[in-house]
Amino acid sequence: MLEHGAHAAGNVGEQVKNMILHHIINGWEIEVPSSHWGSSVELDSHLWHFQLAGIDVNMSISKHVIMMFVAAGLLLLMALLLRRKIALVPRGFLSMIEGFVLFIRDEIAVATMGKHHAPSYTPFLCTTFFFILTCNLLGLIPYGSTATGNISVTAGLAFVAFVAIQFAGMRQMGVFGYFRHLVPPGVPWWLAPVMIVVEILGxxxxxxxxxxRLFANMTAGHVVILSLIGLIFVMGLAISPVTVGFGVFMYILEIFVAFLQAYIFTMLTSLFIGLLVAGEH
Amino acid sequence: MWKGSDSLRKVAPYLNIGSMFLGCMVVGVGIGYWLDGKLGTKPWLLLAGSLLGMASGFYHFFKIVLHLDRRRAEDGDGEDDQA
Incomplete structure (x- = not known):
């Protein structure tokens, strides 16, 4: 009897684990609210499979790619709709967006690179912020999934930031000046080789x-919420008031984290650009 | 923005630069480990990489802190740098 119970619990644990992984990991099927197509739509298509240097590459559109398309579409729609409503004194939703943009310009860009350089990088920072924010928030609605909870997506975003940072540095100092800057001025000659390695590491x-950072933060919160829900199946229905209460609390925390991580990503990108364009000369 | 956000706004840039330290460490150790596997110099490049990573982490950490300090001081003057 006890053995049987333990075995059953093990099975439930396995199921809960699979449920959590299913919600976190990228896949080639997407859940849909309509029963017309069944509960999920298969996205994997043999048309997008090809061989590259002996490795089978699957370029089918996946769940997270769909979510990024949705985010990009939403932002494009928002921009097109709000563009028509631009007024001297913005109202409603527009004033909220303007608040965000002003915050990014004044508190992020100006604070890290100064008034002179900030305007040329504010559009890039706004794009980064709103795209990451939308992706984060899309993971919190039903049938959504968090594209930023995928290390490949965040690596792509970080690559864009990397290119922007190097571009900013080369624009400010010139390509030659940028590479000369790898040895900061005033460093004794015997320290120069070490400084080059240290700078390149940086x-x-x-x-x-x-x-x-972005990947870990977005994934961790979702794992906690899903584990709390899974606890109901492992420990019985009696525990549900507690876990649902904690789950709702975590969900509200997740909304905060979605904003915070978008802010931090933007802030750090801006800071790294600022280090190059407004550093010591 | 809520009340008391001013102090949060001031501290926010400093909250995140610890990750820079971590990033330097991980990249340094990773490169050392990878080169060790390539060249067959088992522990030495890993050790050198971790040391360089640590040094690099400290260096960039202080660089960012000093940069933010200087920016704050310049914002107080209200005028941009001479560049």
Whole structure:
């Protein structure tokens, strides 16, 4: 009897684990609310399979790619709709968006690179912020999934930030000046080789820090919420008031984290650009 | 923005730069480990990489802190840098 119970619990645990993984990991099927297509739509298509250097590459559109398309579409729609309503004194939704944009310009761009350089990088920072924010929030609605909870997506975003940072540095100092800057002025000659290695390490550590932070934060919260829900199946229905209460609390925390991580990603990108364009000369 | 956000706004840039330290460490150790496997110099490049990563982490950490300090001081003057 006891053995049987333990065995059953093990099975439930296995199922809960699979349920959590299913919701976190990228896949080639997407759940849909309509029963017309069944509960999920298969996205994997043999048309997008091809061989590259002996490795089978699957370029089918996946769940997270769909979510990024949705995010991009939403932002495009928002921009097109709000563009028509631009007024001297914005109202409603527009004033909220303007609040965000002003915050990014004044508190992020100006604070890290100064008034002179901030305007040329604010559009890029706004794009980064709103795209990450939309992706984060799309993971919190039913049938959604978090594209930013995928290390490949965050690595892609970090690569964009990496290119932007290097581009900003080269624009400010010139390509030659940028490479000369790898040895900061005033460093004794015997320290120069070490400084070059240290600086190059830093160049690659910056996007790495951006990438891992966003991925870990977005994934961790979802794992906690799903585990709390899964606890109901493991420990019985009696525990549900507690877990659902904690789950709702975590969900509200997740909304906060969605904003915070978008802010932090933007802030750090801006800071790294600021280090190059407004650093010591 | 809510009340008391001013202090949060001031502290926010500093909250995130710890990750820079971590990033440098991980990249340094990773490169050392990878080169060790390539060249067959088992522990030495890993050790050198971790040391360089640590040094690099400290260096970039202080660089960012000093940069933010200087920016704050310049914002207080209300005028941009001479560049």
């Amino acid at each position: 160049i690659f550590a910056k996007p790495f820090a951006l990438c891992v």
